[in-house]
Amino acid sequence: MEDLWTVAVAVFQLWMFVVVFFITLPAMFGLSLGVTSVYIQILVKLLEWATIRIQRGRQEQPSVPAPLPNGIIERAEGSMEEEMEQLRRSRSLEGGEFALSDALYFCKKGLESIVDDQVTQRFSSEELASWNLLTRTNQNFRYISLRLTIFWGIGVFVRYCVLFPLRIALAIIGLSWLVIGTTLVGFLPENSVKYWLSEVVHLTCYRICARALSATIRYHNKENRPQKGGICVANHTTPIDVVILANDGCYAMVGQIHGGLMGVIQRSMVRSCPHVWFERSEMKDRHAVTSRLRAHVAAKTKLPILIFPEGTCINNTSVMMFKKGSFEIGGTIHPIAIKYDPRFGDAFWNSSKYNMVSYLLRTMTSWAVVVNVWYLPPMTIQDGEDAVQFANRVKSAVACRGGLLDLAWDGSLKRGKVKDAYKEEQQKMYSRVIVRQNGISATHTRRDDQS
């Protein structure tokens, strides 16, 4: 019995030694031993093999269904005008008048959106084009071959028994170092040493946390990195976005103060570095929020603010409406595009389905997190542009760079109702169809054949 105990202790010590010296320390200095990149390369090869195998299997067994990442129905590509023309074609009217068949166009559009609509699709995880050997993404992938199943089994073992404890240990080390380090730095007087130390503490913690997710982050266009006194906006997929971005620079975070563990972390962070945390009551008051942010930006020596203007997590296939609040503060906007590689794990946080803890556990048991981050050139509001137009301009730039779909919908549709403005848009379009050729006016009726 005693021997078993001593053996267990020895193993644990060895393991901790590996964790600390081979992972934590290099992480703190921003170095990498290259283990993760080898791992990723192996994974890529494995997944490519799996894809080919599945495709071959699908050809052999035609009953195996194919995935449809873009929705399940065919949509006619025409505009409202074109489709109504087609419906009316037989009627040989001069174009631009009402026909009873017009309602059918709206009916069809309505039915289509019941079956599948662009917006609701964005709030559930992206469907992959090919299975990535994770059980949780297994939709409609059936048994194909023994070898595939064996690899899947090995994958389960590796992910849950080898990687997961490692990642948990790293996460605990990282977070506790964050809390302790920032509290210690908080005791120093306000001088440049304090700022430098605070940066070091933040960077090392986020690097350790990134290791805890086996994150491989590629930063593009580093020359556009945000400067002090600017505002960074990025598309939002998951709370991990913060870790991803903070690995390469220090930001002042903006957000609501939570209770519990998050609250402890937030409170200690703000001791060393001026983050902007709001009480829940303050969040409702938009003016208070804006003025505080403005004050922060105006002091050009403070760290750039990080804001996610979508307001909620979207599933990383598209970018939804950027709320104009962030764009009214003034100052330079530094847009950032973040794109996760879905083959290695689903990074999207579906807050209605999973709470934070189960989301983190799922992420830590995926293969890895592979991310591309693009820094876009800074943008400022131009003359004659209002905040909404500016927000849309930034949104298009982010969507274009990240290879995401640019949607005009509001992310808060996840929780609330649609604004009437959209319906008015449709009505406007329809009225243009009918009234097109200066056709309808009050005097233009067919009274002549009634006389």
Add this chain to the structure above:
Amino acid sequence: MGSSSSSRNKIPNAQELMDQTGFSSAHLLRLYDRFESLDRDNRGYLSPDDFEALGGLAMNPIGGRIIDAFFSSGIPWTFPPLSGFWLISVQLTETVTKKEHSKSSPTAGPGSSNLYDLDRDGKISREELLQVLRAMLGLQVTEEQLQSIAERAIQEADLDKDDAISFDEFKKSLEKVDIDTKMSIGFLK
């Protein structure tokens, strides 16, 4: 790897539904996922407020009518009738879809004249036409313009001059429109 067959098990009477509707099991699974995501409170059937949350319907000028037509047919929209409905193209006649349901009610899906004929008296009166036009055009046209559009539409379609469009007259005015192709919703394979 066998989890797809176990997820099919969550759909009640899956095999029966597949036979009835002709959907493949993959399609059925997708539609079931869609049903579950629409049915927010997990009641097992759909109700009007589930539809009101859909962006596409909310911005559709006659979205409210489509919802009404759905729920006034008296069918409780659990998954089996919904999958049957999705199979059909919006047909001109008020009679039924390709597959019968046990209830065999005359409107197993919203017929297109129901979009206009609110009081179900089989005729589209001038009032009803005006209401639909108002819904589709909103505040973009004046009252007078609306009246004249309605006036002309009735004059053209109303063959027996009773100042209302009966169901047959409605059918006639649409007879050259290729309803089956234009109105069907094609599912991707």
